[in-house]
Amino acid sequence: MAHPLDDFYAVIPAGGVGSRLWPLSRADAPKFLHDLTGSGQTLLRDTWDRLAPLSGEHRIAVVTGRAHRAAVERELPDIADRNVFLESEPRDSAAAIGLAAAILVAREPDVIIGSFAADHVIRGTRTFEFAVQQAVEVARAGYICTIGIQPTEASVGFGYIKKSGELDVDGAPEAATVERFVEKPDLETARSYFADRSYLWNAGMFISRADVLLDELARNQPELHAGLIELAEAWDDRERRGPAVDRVWPRLTKIAIDYAVAEPAAERGRLAVIPGHFDWDDVGDFASLAKLNSHGRNELAILGQNARVLSDASSGILVSQTSRVISLIGVQDIVVVDTEDALLVTTSEHAQRVKGVVDALKLTGRGDVL
Amino acid sequence: MAHPLDDFYAVIPAGGVGSRLWPLSRADAPKFLHDLTGSGQTLLRDTWDRLAPLSGEHRIAVVTGRAHRAAVERELPDIADRNVFLESEPRDSAAAIGLAAAILVAREPDVIIGSFAADHVIRGTRTFEFAVQQAVEVARAGYICTIGIQPTEASVGFGYIKKSGELDVDGAPEAATVERFVEKPDLETARSYFADRSYLWNAGMFISRADVLLDELARNQPELHAGLIELAEAWDDRERRGPAVDRVWPRLTKIAIDYAVAEPAAERGRLAVIPGHFDWDDVGDFASLAKLNSHGRNELAILGQNARVLSDASSGILVSQTSRVISLIGVQDIVVVDTEDALLVTTSEHAQRVKGVVDALKLTGRGDVL
Numbered sequence: 230m231a232h233p234l235d236d237f238y239a240v241i242p243a244g245g246v247g248s249r250l251w252p253l254s255r256a257d258a259p260k261f262l263h264d265l266t267g268s269g270q271t272l273l274r275d276t277w278d279r280l281a282p283l284s285g286e287h288r289i290a291v292v293t294g295r296a297h298r299a300a301v302e303r304e305l306p307d308i309a310d311r312n313v314f315l316e317s318e319p320r321d322s323a324a325a326i327g328l329a330a331a332i333l334v335a336r337e338p339d340v341i342i343g344s345f346a347a348d349h350v351i352r353g354t355r356t357f358e359f360a361v362q363q364a365v366e367v368a369r370a371g372y373i374c375t376i377g378i379q380p381t382e383a384s385v386g387f388g389y390i391k392k393s394g395e396l397d398v399d400g401a402p403e404a405a406t407v408e409r410f411v412e413k414p415d416l417e418t419a420r421s422y423f424a425d426r427s428y429l430w431n432a433g434m435f436i437s438r439a440d441v442l443l444d445e446l447a448r449n450q451p452e453l454h455a456g457l458i459e460l461a462e463a464w465d466d467r468e469r470r471g472p473a474v475d476r477v478w479p480r481l482t483k484i485a486i487d488y489a490v491a492e493p494a495a496e497r498g499r500l501a502v503i504p505g506h507f508d509w510d511d512v513g514d515f516a517s518l519a520k521l522n523s524h525g526r527n528e529l530a531i532l533g534q535n536a537r538v539l540s541d542a543s544s545g546i547l548v549s550q551t552s553r554v555i556s557l558i559g560v561q562d563i564v565v566v567d568t569e570d571a572l573l574v575t576t577s578e579h580a581q582r583v584k585g586v587v588d589a590l591k592l593t594g595r596g597d598v599l
Numbered sequence: 600m601a602h603p604l605d606d607f608y609a610v611i612p613a614g615g616v617g618s619r620l621w622p623l624s625r626a627d628a629p630k631f632l633h634d635l636t637g638s639g640q641t642l643l644r645d646t647w648d649r650l651a652p653l654s655g656e657h658r659i660a661v662v663t664g665r666a667h668r669a670a671v672e673r674e675l676p677d678i679a680d681r682n683v684f685l686e687s688e689p690r691d692s693a694a695a696i697g698l699a700a701a702i703l704v705a706r707e708p709d710v711i712i713g714s715f716a717a718d719h720v721i722r723g724t725r726t727f728e729f730a731v732q733q734a735v736e737v738a739r740a741g742y743i744c745t746i747g748i749q750p751t752e753a754s755v756g757f758g759y760i761k762k763s764g765e766l767d768v769d770g771a772p773e774a775a776t777v778e779r780f781v782e783k784p785d786l787e788t789a790r791s792y793f794a795d796r797s798y799l800w801n802a803g804m805f806i807s808r809a810d811v812l813l814d815e816l817a818r819n820q821p822e823l824h825a826g827l828i829e830l831a832e833a834w835d836d837r838e839r840r841g842p843a844v845d846r847v848w849p850r851l852t853k854i855a856i857d858y859a860v861a862e863p864a865a866e867r868g869r870l871a872v873i874p875g876h877f878d879w880d881d882v883g884d885f886a887s888l889a890k891l892n893s894h895g896r897n898e899l900a901i902l903g904q905n906a907r908v909l910s911d912a913s914s915g916i917l918v919s920q921t922s923r924v925i926s927l928i929g930v931q932d933i934v935v936v937d938t939e940d941a942l943l944v945t946t947s948e949h950a951q952r953v954k955g956v957v958d959a960l961k962l963t964g965r966g967d968v969l
Contacts, residue, residue: 252924537965539956542949554622554941554968556956559949560933567942571924572935574944579912579929586909586926595907598924 239280240329243293243347248587249514252571261347273347292325320481323489331461334439341368343436353507363401363503364436372501373437377429378509383419388431407500449493453482515564516580519546571598603655610699613663613717618957619884622941631717643717662695690851693859701831704809711738713806723877733771733873734806742871743807747799748879753789758801777870819863823852885934886950889916941968
């Protein structure tokens, strides 16, 4: 990018532990604070680096929990203090993104915000930038715009966005309206979606004028909207922010932005989509982490700078966070995650069940390793 | 046993690391110093407890490496100092058992010795004692006698002993002569052996007059025999033992007792066998350790007093030597061995390949974990 987009502000919601990546991801070391690609830096930092050319470094806001403030500032030393929005406790994505929208619109009425998860992996910078540029054009035209990923397989791990007609917006040749959102499908349905090119993966990227997004939220979640406006009015006043947070935060509705904003907007024909042709993954579980890090089938992917591994006829993924010697012999599609206080052994096939273990650990009083 | 056998001395060769049980077994923590059955005590101590009623506690000798002296004395606090025979370096089983025979015969010319590995698992005390009592009768009659285990399956993991004719010895109704020894067979051969009840597993148990055993050794390995006699003559003299060991030990022939004594004796019709009907296992690898510790198919056996395990739809064996939480999800016939400085993940099917890893670790300069 030669120049950032003048009216664009990037928002990075950095919440979500990533339970299905336990014991790598923890409450105190969530997914976005890990290097899951071997890039040498965290997913959060990757996200920042991807957005900075679009918005400029001084126009990236991060919404995160108080517990992660220090880690976020360590990863992003150039972030302005006023661009770190701290949640006193998690209230799901509508509250996180809505808060950012409300604060930013109070500072800059015509601002366009784009929200991008802190813990997704994207490859293909120019294609990504082209998609965001188009989405910003569509947002300027008054739509809420999402970027839907053009599927590369019949995945059952993602929700889908059904495109309908083309949308005529200058500078956005690929824009279309969204007919509807669909939840994660079964395999047969996923295959039919994959064959029908009008279904895209829902990557949770939303680009919109902040005021348009807030209007949509007011329409569907008036109480949540009122709370966020109350917070935003007090936010930039050091004396008023604390009391406002104490007063408002506990009663903010917990709801995903998809339900509170995107789906209702789609029903009213106000949601647009730009197809994203770049590689994207939400790294939802170890199966996807394995796929992301392996260079071929029947290979063992290894994550961990100091891994001491001796592998014989094994494939899958090994995550090493200790200095122990690890030997894998004759295990296929294995998932081994070796940390100081917890060890996980499973297979790609069962990667989705890791969340159940986390729930069981909570119930059985072993929350010390979560 | 009401009374021990007067002329019987038990010998426990406690050598052998048990490489195929790495990283549980180590040079400094060999197999015989582990509790592999959940009995609450080491295999060495189990062996002592099994032999004490037969020989009396003051007539059990242990042949072990200098490095293990402290551990052996900790496990066997009642062992007499004069019954600990220390090897300056491993010289295989003919040297270990031959040394014990030579020392003991010098002390007691008519002694009958029985050697029993320190790291095998036996269940069925009365049946075991009955077999040893018969073997001692056969030994008194001048034979070298082994106890061969009546197979319970067509195992390819053990060598076999082929019985031939019955042997008429008072007090040994099951005695037979041995036709030959056979190495570990392939599966088809193992099946034919199993169908033919005259093949027994070679469990490495030898009972013989010490002088008879030494005569056989002299016939087949005269140099080794001469060295052992030279050592034994000096052994009980504190001033002479050290110089004799320094002089003789480095040139002792490395050979297994099977080749140096048992097989040649069998060829001359001097080897007898008593069938052992007790449960026996040499716990040679993790597959056999899993079988030994599981109470049924599709179950996860857990070894480790402080194991913190959360298992879901998994089977096999987990050995835990740390306080880490270990979660296994959907892994079948898995072998997981979790120690402070090394982790092994394999399957029962590949258990035999663990030794290859140990060799590779040696070659790649990671001997610190061996």
